[in-house]
Amino acid sequence: MTEVDGDFDLRVEPFRAELLAYCYRMLGSAHDAEDLVQETYLRAWRARERYDASRASLRTWLYRIATNACLTALEVRGRRPLPSGLAAASDPRGPLVRGEDVPWLQPLPDAWLDPARTAIDRSSLRLAFAAALQHLSARERGALILRDVLGFSAAEAAEILGSTTASVNSALQRARVRVKDAGTGREPSAAEQRAWVDRYMRAFERADVEGLKRLLTEDVVMEMPPMLNWFAGRGNYGVFMDWVFAASGTDWHLEPLAANGQPGFAAYRRRELHTVQLFTVADGGITRTTVFQDPDVFALFDLAPTLGGPRP
Template sequence: MAAVIDDFERRIEPHRTELLAHCYRMLGSVQDAEDLVQDTYLRAWRARGDYDPARSSVRTWLYRIATNVCLTALEGKDRRPMPSGLVAASDPLQPFAHGGEVTWLQPLPDSLLHRADPAGAAIERSSLRLAFVAALQHLSARERAVLILREVLSFSAAESAEILDTTSASVNSSLQRARARLRDESLLEEGISEPSESDQRVWVERYMAAFEKADVEGLKQILSDDVLMEMPPMLNWFVGRDNYGRFMEWLFGRAGADWRLVPQRANGQPAFAAYRRGESGVFELHTLQVLTVSSTGISRNSVFQDTAVFSSFGLAPVLDD
């Protein structure tokens, strides 16, 4: 009996990382994703006697459990947007408007995926991009599940129907609706010309160096023409290099020009934690910033100032000088 149990655990454990990514895409919450993966494995353990290898692979079986756990968790919950998907763009110098009770999309630390699977599961990086996960939030929970199963995970219509306990025709219909919704609302970033890893590092290192010097003109040279900045939990967001520069001038004037940046990775994208020197003289945690890098420069900066986000990245509240 012990050998059977050990064999079952060995078969299901390698899928933990991709299931964490799946639950994150569905929920847009790091804590919820971790909790739902735990729930998935608990349910799989309890139902291990019901698993029939002749009917489906263990991976498909686990995805069936995880997807339905996610769909149940989403019942009665609001979507997790980003400001650019919720309100119109604002002037960069407009006073901050707090989102109130809005529950925002959270960034996913890359370290969580490696912690779940030290070998590193082969997960398509673009499927975790913040912009893509934000776009998914505009779909119904079931449309979201179908789009992910079919277009991200490459399950067939029949396999997706088995996972969702429905028909292939229903899966295909939901997929068409999901595609149309994203296309009609121009929610997907298509055709992004993404530079190589080495070129991305150059862009990001230049950006961080200019930021630490409070060099606004230097920052503007590293931005794409249509760069977008958004800052949950604030509703404010804006587009354009000049607007970006105006905001950064205001920020450095208000928060000071003495900064230290600590590199991070989130959603398969470069990121950094920004610390400003406070009145006490120590560098205090200010924001986590997730960058999208295109061939023409930094094209998006998603700036988070949220204690739950800081905690998920394990960010220290202050830096030793």
Template sequence: MTAPTLRADFDGLVAPYRRELLVHCYRMMASPHDAEDLVQETLLRAWRAADSFDPDRGSLRTWLYRIATNACLTALASRRSRPLPSGVGARFDDPDTAFVRGPEVPWLIPLPVDPATSAVERDQLRLALVAALQLLPARQRAALLLREVLQLPAAEVAEALGLTTAAVNSALQRARARLADIGGGADTVTGSPTEQRAVVDRYAAAFERADVPAIVRLLAAEVVLEMPPMWNWYVGPEAYAGFMRRVYRTRGRDWRTVPVWANGEAGFTAYLDGEAHSVQLLTVAGGLVVRATVFADPAVVELVGAPPRYSA
């Protein structure tokens, strides 16, 4: 493909890469809105630079990824990364502790993902992994994604990021070590969509019945419960059960659920007294829930396409 060919059929040639560029930008930014904006910025930059495209130096896909990565790095120079509470705050031991809001933090926002999408994409978008990536410096994050997801040679990653090959290899070593230290389920192997949905459906049924013992039977020993934008997060079935008892005691038992999917993981929109309350995503591994992330933000409810009121 030559540069004139690219400019002549730009929309058609870049169309096959739009989705994967969105996934890449989302993993960099942890916000669907930012990712969409940066894909548009990427394509605008690519259109303007179309005459400089050189197929001898790499494929169109690689060229677009370079542009997208640098667009993300530019954006991150003036924006804070979007973590989850378990990555940046101390855990809470008392499930009855008052809620502590964290409006000062731009929290991770989930990305709706069709369960029929590829296993590779679902794996790349797992909440724990995306959240862990946000704890890396921006250039380490970019180097890791370009090297291990796009599988570019270290020399090409260096060229894309304006670094030396040695600097890229050093950044990769530090990024891998940091991810290993973070843990938190970033390397968890989740079940198939069918396996996930079966466990989440059982959880949702117990949730609607306010059946705390049934919920606990579905939890892993080190299960994590977190609720951005609250700082409160908990570890283990005992704290989880205590928190759920608090929910039913203070908010009542008139809960209904509607299935949703986001970040390659099954979940549901929870409705309290018929009104949308939260989007709850459950990470399932080995037939048990290892993480529950509750997004009590009306914008997230709207993002996943859930109606504001429950309809049976």
């Protein structure tokens, strides 16, 4: 490796985490985002001699490469929804229905983004926002993320997307309308959110359904990919949790974790890894629970398949 090559590596490496977050927002898959960041760096390395600092900053240039990689990937990959984006709410007394063929939205573990070294707007990674992005076209996603999340100017976003300023502004307006109800508004501090979920964990381990319900807002939502079922309202949530403990017993152990800037836990039932659960918390309590039961999601968190056992 030459001195120039080594200098190039040092200059591009600080952008890796923010590019990972960008590719995740674009694709809704942590695994795909990791692959595309690797592809971005490979393409950048091959094109390093053609980089012209007088035309664009290094950051803008890398985002252009990452965007091209994402747009290419999205030509052959479908959107990644959550159950609430596919059908009406379910009756909690009905049978569970698996959506095995749906490419579900994945969480992005907080551990993948070093908070001490990377200034990333965690609210723009929330599952609800990531799910809303999946309903946009690829270029609408790009325009919204580049302009409203990352703060690029319209001219810079047009350069990154290989488009015109007018086209970017038009795509941005359409995108804003479609995601306005999944905004990234005010929320409790991270410590307050964790405290709400810690209380939920204690009630869960006691199989205390009434205790769980007291921590929920009236319009709380629970969804459980890969199940197509999802439930709305505190009463329906309680009915379903009564069934969970009746069907699966009360021998549970929970391990805290975090993803998408949201608190959560890994749930072990009879010492076997059962689910990863993430929570959206507002001032009045828990507004959404997203429960993942997917080996690919478990692998993201490097979770041991049995309590106290070796990690994969």
